Amino acid sequence: MNLKIGIDNYKPGWEIILKQIGVSFSQFSLSNNISPEEYSVIIITEPHTFEENKIIEKFLNAGGAVLYSDNAVVNNVFYKFKKVQFLCSKQNTSFSQIGLVDIYSTIKIPNSKDIITIDSGLSISSIEHGVNLILPFNINEFILNSNSRRKKFFAYRKELPSEIVSEVSKGKLRKIVELSLEYLHHKRDLPFVHLWHQPYIDKNLFIFRLDTDFCSKKDADEMYEICKKNDISATWFLDTESEDKLNNYATLGNQEMAIHCDKHYLYDNFDDNYNNILKADEKLKQWGISATGFAAPFGDWNCSLDNALQKMELTYSSEFALDYDDLPFYPYCNNHFSKVMQIPIHPISLGRLRRSHFNENEMLQYYIDLIKRMVKIGEPVIIYHHPHHKHFDIFDKIFQYVNSNNFSNMNMREFSKWWEERYKLKPEFQYFDDKLSIKYDSKNVFIKISTKKGYIISLKGDIQMDKIKFNQHPELVHKNDLKRIRKFHWRDILYDHESRRSKKAFK
Numbered sequence: 001m002n003l004k005i006g007i008d009n010y011k012p013g014w015e016i017i018l019k020q021i022g023v024s025f026s027q028f029s030l031s032n033n034i035s036p037e038e039y040s041v042i043i044i045t046e047p048h049t050f051e052e053n054k055i056i057e058k059f060l061n062a063g064g065a066v067l068y069s070d071n072a073v074v075n076n077v078f079y080k081f082k083k084v085q086f087l088c089s090k091q092n093t094s095f096s097q098i099g100l101v102d103i104y105s106t107i108k109i110p111n112s113k114d115i116i117t118i119d120s121g122l123s124i125s126s127i128e129h130g131v132n133l134i135l136p137f138n139i140n141e142f143i144l145n146s147n148s149r150r151k152k153f154f155a156y157r158k159e160l161p162s163e164i165v166s167e168v169s170k171g172k173l174r175k176i177v178e179l180s181l182e183y184l185h186h187k188r189d190l191p192f193v194h195l196w197h198q199p200y201i202d203k204n205l206f207i208f209r210l211d212t213d214f215c216s217k218k219d220a221d222e223m224y225e226i227c228k229k230n231d232i233s234a235t236w237f238l239d240t241e242s243e244d245k246l247n248n249y250a251t252l253g254n255q256e257m258a259i260h261c262d263k264h265y266l267y268d269n270f271d272d273n274y275n276n277i278l279k280a281d282e283k284l285k286q287w288g289i290s291a292t293g294f295a296a297p298f299g300d301w302n303c304s305l306d307n308a309l310q311k312m313e314l315t316y317s318s319e320f321a322l323d324y325d326d327l328p329f330y331p332y333c334n335n336h337f338s339k340v341m342q343i344p345i346h347p348i349s350l351g352r353l354r355r356s357h358f359n360e361n362e363m364l365q366y367y368i369d370l371i372k373r374m375v376k377i378g379e380p381v382i383i384y385h386h387p388h389h390k391h392f393d394i395f396d397k398i399f400q401y402v403n404s405n406n407f408s409n410m411n412m413r414e415f416s417k418w419w420e421e422r423y424k425l426k427p428e429f430q431y432f433d434d435k436l437s438i439k440y441d442s443k444n445v446f447i448k449i450s451t452k453k454g455y456i457i458s459l460k461g462d463i464q465m466d467k468i469k470f471n472q473h474p475e476l477v478h479k480n481d482l483k484r485i486r487k488f489h490w491r492d493i494l495y496d497h498e499s500r501r502s503k504k505a506f507k
């Protein structure tokens with residue numbers, strides 16, 4: 001049978017998530033019966049006619065699995081709508097590891113006597129009829145939302161760091177969909193198979209980014225020495241306004257040079273953004289630097305920036321106001337997908353930790369905790385720094401930690417190229433007689449197979465499932481005191497004021 005996800009309507013937000021997860025998927029039609037052999041799970045995002053609902057019910061009765069979300073209406077179920085800022089998963093559910101998800105929108109909670117709660121914190125439920133889950137989110141809308149706001153991030157101390165980032169926790173929503181699909185496959189006693197998120201089978205990816213605004217030659221050289229000593233190829237986003245230092249960057253070996261800006265400002269129109277990037281690019285070309293990547297000042301993002309990046313034929317960019325702590329994707333604006341890949345990073349820089357009065361030990365600990373968490377969930381670690389904030393010792397220690405803990409390093413250009421290859425794949429997974437047959441056209445991309453017993457990261461090919469020695473699923477629990485990170489603090493206003501003031505200064 002096919003291990004394939006069917007979706008009733010190709011919506012861009014869903015396409016982004018399903019490509020990130022790396023499942024095999026296609027749109028199906030409800031004009032004919034659908035067989036559970038053809039699709040392992042179907043996703044319903046729209047209300048359907050009486051006849052179409054009968055077909056969905058038949059699919060469920062025949063042993064199929066359904067994920068209801070967005071505007072789906074389950075037969076005989078009433079919904080109540082509720083405005084929420086965030087949700088927080090409960091302990092000991094299939095979704096415990098999610099923790100806190102920022103929503104800042106309306107969710108849709110099913111209300112009927114047949115509803116079974118799966119995670120009351122996240123309002124995820126199921127209906128007493130076949131294998132199914134009901135998500136309360138409008139995934140498509142939430143993923144396409146490009147609002148940003150100041151948010152605090154968790155740390156094991158009282159005063160928390162904050163940054164202006166994407167309003168919606170898009171990475172968490174993607175993970176909820178991934179866990180939902182895994183849950184539904186396991187309920188059907190099927191393996192859940194998807195392309196792996198990282199370029200290695202048994203290693204974690206580490207990426208380091210630098211923004212060079214206000215950076216002196218001395219700071220740049222010291223940062224470079226630390227990178228060189230630890231064999232880290234970083235991506236340097238260059239501020240080209242201070243031209244006298246560009247010759248220096250051109251000489252740094254085994255490092256990627258990319259564009260930050262000429263004027264340190266993100267404009268709200270195409271022309272100003274384009275001219276600013278063009279000017280930076282022309283200056284870099286004089287020193288033989290041809291950049292393929294970009295990171296906007298302040299991590300800001302808008303559609304006019306995206307258009308400018310497309311016209312510049314840059315291949316990737318990285319802005320945490322659009323998304324953070326997530327996997328790469330192609331943004332969607334003005335009714336089409338961008339050609340410029342977005343690479344989300346962890347948005348809290350050492351400068352933000354310093355502003356929240358972290359001492360050096362606490363700064364190092366913050367990043368070590370983050371790295372450990374990313375290893376547990378099997379996702380790349382991408383952090384950034386401004387060399388002008390110094391604290392080179394801390395990065396020396398982080399690099400040493402990474403090098404002695406089974407990490408491999410790529411710069412952002414290398415990662416974007418690998419992700420592009422992964423993105424183009426249309427994998428096919430067949431499962432028959434406990435044998436898994438996996439087809440796609442790449443030797444550089446791996447797969448994750450998850451069953452109730454455990455998981456493995458593997459190469460493509462034919463796999464006899466009873467011969468596999470599975471790794472145990474990691475025990476992932478979230479902290480109990482997560483909600484405190486969304487409690488208002490007077491410093492939030494102060495930091496917002498500071499950020500407005502510093503943006504004005506650049507304009």
Ligand SMILES: [Zn+2]
Pocket residue numbers: 211213260264296297298
């Ligand atoms: Zn900057």
